[in-house]
Amino acid sequence: MxxxxxxxxxxxxxxxxxxxxxxxxxxxxxxxxxxxxxxxxxxxxxxxxxxxxxxxxxxxxxxxxxxxxxxxKGVTHSIDGLRQRLAANLTAIGPTVMKNTLCTLPLFFGHGLIGNALTALYAGQHLWLLPKIEIPQMSNFGATLDQHEITFFSSVPSFWKMILATSPPPQGAMQRVHVGSAPLSLALWESIANWCGTKAVFNSYGMTETANWISGGAFSDVGRSDGYVGQPWGGEFRVLRDNGLHSHGEGQVAVKSPGQMLGFWRNPEKTREVMLGDYMLTGDLGHLAKDQSLTLVGRTKNEINVAGIKVLAEEVDMLLEGHAHVAEACSFGIPDPISGQRVAALVRPTSNTLDTMELIAWCRENARTDAVPSKIEFVTEIPKNDRGKIARIEAQKQMVEKWF
Structure with a gap:
């Protein structure tokens, strides 16, 4: 409202x-x-x-x-751009599929606001809002879908891991389901399709800068695999390789899409960094087939994906270094069976009286839950490369091997 x-x-x-x-x-x-x-x-x-x-x-x-x-960083959109994105979504999905749409995602999140809520309303269909699902509701989720005759909804992989572990499937099959905002394995994809009773389960691809969805690959597609996100829903994909944009092959994914952002608010320099003509660099690495089918294979950015919410590792570094007794920090993601990743960090303290749990509690007071490290280890030195920069990937690999 x-x-x-x-x-x-x-x-x-x-x-x-x-x-x-x-x-x-x-x-x-x-x-x-x-x-x-x-x-x-x-x-x-x-x-x-x-x-x-x-x-x-x-x-x-x-x-x-x-x-x-x-x-x-503020990702800025216009009404006309949003309208173009919503129209492209409906061309790919079909308005009748969204007859009874359920949104289980927060509305400050592009996936929930634009992908689920605004797309359904733009289609003139019914929208059900269930932004916060507690454990008792999860165990009855299949029955909730039946009760409201839900035909479509979209969520993140971590949500599905909890639903598959707690709720019996619905009696009726939904018409279409999207899963996005985090990597989806083929095994989980198949489990979701079986639970929903339909192969119209799409591994959807999008980001805040593109007003959410820009493509999706169905479980029924012959080429489905880990990271497969199908062909673009309006617009075009390219891959950046050898300082040029290519129509197929390996490289960093670039996209020209309806609903692309106007830019980063009050930050033209940052906007220029991601734009190559009409194409926007996504920070994702992928393989683009000649038919424009895209398979994602990794990231170029230091992002930690906590149940679909992106947390910048550098942001957590600065949070920790804001504590009076922290000299330096190196943050990274660690595996989590439910949320996909959790935030962890190596910290070089300036005081031997500082306690890790005390530091985590301090973070909770000063940052949103997603950005708070769940695990911190004190070290005498943060790993660096030969240029003196934090060797984040090396630190992450060492700690994951140690902790897991």
């Missing part, structure tokens, strides 16, 4: 995680220049900023990336 009200006023909305702490909130306000703060409990006019949101040419929606420390 607040989002549509802001748009009705002709202003730009900034969607944020309601669980952010006071410091993060101030970072978001300072970065965006927001004039008003809306939440479930209050509407507060903010002190005048140097520039207000409605001064941006065409901006209607800003989705914030991590902002625990430093300046958060």
């Amino acid at each position: 607040s989002l549509f009200a802001v748009w009705k006023c002709g202003a730009c909305a900034v969607m944020v995680n309601p669980a952010i702490k006071a410091g993060e909130r101030q970072n978001v306000i300072a970065t965006t220049g927001a004039a008003l703060w809306l939440d479930d409990n209050s509407m507060k006019e903010l002190p005048p900023q140097a520039e207000h949101l409605y001064d941006i040419d065409g901006a209607a929606l800003i989705l914030m990336t991590s902002g625990t420390t430093g300046t958060p």
